[in-house]
Amino acid sequence: MSTRRATISDVAREAxxxxxxxxxxxxxxxxxxxxxxxxxxxxxxxxxxxxxxPRAASLRRGRSGIxxxxxxxxxxxxxxxxxxxxxxxxxxxxxxxxxxxxxLLRDDGVTVSEPSLHTAPIDAAVLIGCSPRMRExxxxxxxxxxxxxxxxxxxxxxxPRVLLDNVEAQRTAARHVAALGHRDVVLVTLPIDTSRxxxxxxxxxxxxxxxxxDRLAGARDVFPHAPAMxxxxxxxxxxxxAGRAIFADPGRRPTAVIAQSDLLAAGVxxxxxxxGLRVPEDVSVTGFxxxxxxxxxxxxxTTLVQPATAKGRAAGEAVAAMLEDxxxxxxxxxxxxxxxxxxxxxxxx
Amino acid sequence: MSTRRATISDVAREAxxxxxxxxxxxxxxxxxxxxxxxxxxxxxxxxxxxxxxPRAASLRRGRSGIxxxxxxxxxxxxxxxxxxxxxxxxxxxxxxxxxxxxxLLRDDGVTVSEPSLHTAPIDAAVLIGCSPRMRExxxxxxxxxxxxxxxxxxxxxxxPRVLLDNVEAQRTAARHVAALGHRDVVLVTLPIDTSRxxxxxxxxxxxxxxxxxDRLAGARDVFPHAPAMxxxxxxxxxxxxAGRAIFADPGRRPTAVIAQSDLLAAGVxxxxxxxGLRVPEDVSVTGFxxxxxxxxxxxxxTTLVQPATAKGRAAGEAVAAMLEDxxxxxxxxxxxxxxxxxxxxxxxx
DNA sequence: TTGTAAGCGTTATCAG
DNA sequence: CTGATAACGCTTACAA
Numbered sequence: 001m002s003t004r005r006a007t008i009s010d011v012a013r014e015a016x017x018x019x020x021x022x023x024x025x026x027x028x029x030x031x032x033x034x035x036x037x038x039x040x041x042x043x044x045x046x047x048x049x050x051x052x053x054p055r056a057a058s059l060r061r062g063r064s065g066i067x068x069x070x071x072x073x074x075x076x077x078x079x080x081x082x083x084x085x086x087x088x089x090x091x092x093x094x095x096x097x098x099x100x101x102x103x104l105l106r107d108d109g110v111t112v113s114e115p116s117l118h119t120a121p122i123d124a125a126v127l128i129g130c131s132p133r134m135r136e137x138x139x140x141x142x143x144x145x146x147x148x149x150x151x152x153x154x155x156x157x158x159x160p161r162v163l164l165d166n167v168e169a170q171r172t173a174a175r176h177v178a179a180l181g182h183r184d185v186v187l188v189t190l191p192i193d194t195s196r197x198x199x200x201x202x203x204x205x206x207x208x209x210x211x212x213x214d215r216l217a218g219a220r221d222v223f224p225h226a227p228a229m230x231x232x233x234x235x236x237x238x239x240x241x242a243g244r245a246i247f248a249d250p251g252r253r254p255t256a257v258i259a260q261s262d263l264l265a266a267g268v269x270x271x272x273x274x275x276g277l278r279v280p281e282d283v284s285v286t287g288f289x290x291x292x293x294x295x296x297x298x299x300x301x302t303t304l305v306q307p308a309t310a311k312g313r314a315a316g317e318a319v320a321a322m323l324e325d326x327x328x329x330x331x332x333x334x335x336x337x338x339x340x341x342x343x344x345x346x347x348x349x
Numbered sequence: 350m351s352t353r354r355a356t357i358s359d360v361a362r363e364a365x366x367x368x369x370x371x372x373x374x375x376x377x378x379x380x381x382x383x384x385x386x387x388x389x390x391x392x393x394x395x396x397x398x399x400x401x402x403p404r405a406a407s408l409r410r411g412r413s414g415i416x417x418x419x420x421x422x423x424x425x426x427x428x429x430x431x432x433x434x435x436x437x438x439x440x441x442x443x444x445x446x447x448x449x450x451x452x453l454l455r456d457d458g459v460t461v462s463e464p465s466l467h468t469a470p471i472d473a474a475v476l477i478g479c480s481p482r483m484r485e486x487x488x489x490x491x492x493x494x495x496x497x498x499x500x501x502x503x504x505x506x507x508x509p510r511v512l513l514d515n516v517e518a519q520r521t522a523a524r525h526v527a528a529l530g531h532r533d534v535v536l537v538t539l540p541i542d543t544s545r546x547x548x549x550x551x552x553x554x555x556x557x558x559x560x561x562x563d564r565l566a567g568a569r570d571v572f573p574h575a576p577a578m579x580x581x582x583x584x585x586x587x588x589x590x591a592g593r594a595i596f597a598d599p600g601r602r603p604t605a606v607i608a609q610s611d612l613l614a615a616g617v618x619x620x621x622x623x624x625g626l627r628v629p630e631d632v633s634v635t636g637f638x639x640x641x642x643x644x645x646x647x648x649x650x651t652t653l654v655q656p657a658t659a660k661g662r663a664a665g666e667a668v669a670a671m672l673e674d675x676x677x678x679x680x681x682x683x684x685x686x687x688x689x690x691x692x693x694x695x696x697x698x
Numbered sequence: 699t700t701g702t703a704a705g706c707g708t709t710a711t712c713a714g
Numbered sequence: 715c716t717g718a719t720a721a722c723g724c725t726t727a728c729a730a
Contacts, residue, residue: 005494007706007707007708008707008708008709009707009708017716017717018716018717018718019707019708019709019717019718020708020709020710020711020716020717020718020719021715021716021717023708023709023710024709024715024716027709029709029710030715030716031715032715032716033715033716036715036716048492050467050492050493050494051467051468051493052468052707052708052709053408053706053707053708054413054468054469054470055404055407055408055411055413055470055706055707055708056408056706056707056708056709056722057468057707057708057709058404058407058408058470058708058722059402059404059405059407059408059706059707059708059709059722059723059724060707060708060709060710060721060722061708061709061710061722062404062722064403064404064470065468065469065470066415066452066469066470074438075434075437075438075441076434076435076437076438079428079434079437080431080434082429084428085424085428085429088424088428088453089423089424092424092453092455101452101453101454101465101469102452102453103415103450103451103452103453104441104450104451104452104453105450106441116450118399118400119400119401119403119406119414120403120414120415120450121403121404121407121413121415121470143397143399144399144400145354145399237641270646292586297619356722356723356724357723357724357725358723358724366700366701367700367701367702368701368702368723368724368725369700369701369702369703369724369725369726370699370700370701372724372725372726373699373700373725373726376725378725378726379699379700380699381699381700382699382700385699385700401723401724401725402722402723402724404722404723404724405706405722405723405724405725406723406724406725407724408706408707408708408722408723408724408725409705409706409723409724409725409726410706410724410725410726411706
């Protein structure tokens with residue numbers, strides 16, 4: 001038991017080779033003779049050396065093999081949404097060709113302790129969403145000269161992004177609702193800014209989250225005057241809160257609700273049922289995302305299925321490309337409309 | 350635009366101080382005069398220096414400020430369970446005093462690319478659960494001399510763990526069911542091994558996942574001969590699959606089902622209702638975890654409420670303690686029994 | 699309070 | 715295929 005951990009030099013000495021040779025045995029960057037290799041490996045074993053110190057290697061190489069994933073909210077909250085988790089899976093896949101791991105970073109604005117966005121040893125960063133806070137994160141990361149990819153947000157010139165056809169897709173759903181004959185429609189949106197206030201959105205409100213703005217624009221293309229209520233986050237509970245407000249007054253109930261996420265839609269459906277309304281007979285509801293919402297059965301949500309995993313994978317691949325000095329390519333992904341059992345013609349009055 | 354990024358030495362030179370002084374200005378480890386500080390900061394600004402290179406700093410310090418969180422399944426699957434999500438939040442909290450970020454590591458056994466458990470620059474690791482695969486991960490990490498904390502699994506001597514009183518808690522629920530008069534009980538368990546097979550568990554089956562084994566033991570203390578069916582994962586859908594199998598034969602229906610998670614219980618309830626059974630009048634169901642199950646209303650599950658966030662925080666704090674050379678303390682957390690509306694006396698036959 | 703000096707453990711380069 | 719050499723960029727005793 002030596003007091004200090006063995007280094008590659010110790011191993012080299014023990015094996016009777018030079019440190020560089022030992023290094024090469026571990027990295028495999030250069031062919032080595034079987035004899036040398038086995039001697040080095042044996043020496044390593046004998047000394048309890050388990051491989052190069054990643055910190056030293058990353059300093060020397062200038063790469064840490066870590067990609068930061070930046071969220072602008074509590075991790076718990078972010079992961080509550082299945083879209084996020086699928087995306088993370090895709091991301092893990094996408095960067096795996098690069099052999100990188102994912103570092104969870106939360107930019108809460110008031111990061112007191114390290115490592116934050118300022119100091120984390122990351123080779124690249126993926127920003128999720130594009131709220132105002134994210135724009136700050138972007139500045140920080142770019143200031144450090146670290147390649148960035150933005151998912152679902154426009155970060156401006158030269159920054160590759162992975163986008164969904166949110167406007168287009170939401171317009172499709174709205175058209176479907178309109179085609180069924182609905183005229184009295186209410187929209188339930190994702191948060192409109194970092195403060196995550198819920199409530200009716202004023203006509204002159206500034207919507208600072210791109211996804212929200214885009215989906216809203218798509219719906220308003222078809223229903224220009226539909227009132228819209230913002231939720232505080234994408235969850236069933238928030239959807240239910242919005243739904244209760246919407247269905248509160250029996251005299252002024254819409255015949256359809258267009259929600260900006262499946263979770264919100266599920267909540268709206270629950271609120272409708274609480275209010276004694278049947279879906280879709282009395283009220284139609286559409287979602288967005290196409291995730292499996294636990295507990296929604298027997299309903300099948302009419303929704304836009306987004307390629308969440310592909311989104312993550314694309315972001316991961318864009319990161320990989322940037323780190324390999326390849327042209328960082330942006331990607332536009334499309335959602336697929338899926339008609340479920342939650343939309344129908346409005347009740348004939 | 351210099352061709353190379355500025356280093357702290359460049360900044361020091363520009364500011365007319367020594368590198369060590371500049372270093373100290375950034376780290377704040379030693380008081381510096383206002384004059385020096387402002388000169389250094391100005392120089393940094395001028396050179397576009399955004400702070401010490403974390404790779405170099407971590408080599409020098411011997412710390413990366415990163416804690417690895419090791420999962421043995423797809424991240425998406427892991428995060429589907431609210432318990433995991435809450436735990437991650439607690440974990441983030443727990444390590445924050447240390448100022449560490451979390452590195453997501455998936456040990457899928459066939460990790461071809463780096464950095465894996467073998468090479469990630471982590472100061473410590475938290476293993477979630479304790480399946481056979483996890484035991485391998487444990488070996489790897491220990492081999493590297495990295496401190497480990499295991500959550501919900503017994504890793505043997507000297508490895509701090511954060512445990513739940515699974516046996517005890519599940520026994521409490523079983524006793525409650527027994528006290529209500531049930532004799533004909535079926536158990537629905539979490540996965541019993543890495544292969545995640547679903548189906549009836551044979552008497553001689555080896556259960557290789559600690560949580561599953563413990564909760565099963567607790568239930569069997571009260572109902573030694575109750576048949577048990579394993580689910581493939583903890584989800585409502587899996588619970589429903591198990592439930593359908595259990596309620597398939599009208600002639601052989603149990604009067605109570607003890608499920609090892611709330612999600613499974615919710616699925617069982619759904620299956621029961623599909624089969625025309627009322628809960629709790631015709632069949633009682635208990636869960637485990639005490640999470641909010643979306644879509645279960647109006648039922649309130651009879652369950653064991655586990656302190657998921659506390660579990661994560663405790664793990665984080667244990668890690669922090671180990672890194673500060675304090676005594677790594679294990680912690681046993683307790684679940685609280687909560688009686689809901691899903692259990693009642695069996696139907697009088 | 700500031701400077702000097704000595705590594706931290708690797709790996710890229712290039713010569714043999 | 716192997717070895718010598720020179721960084722990689724920073725921090726921290728310790729001395730002034």
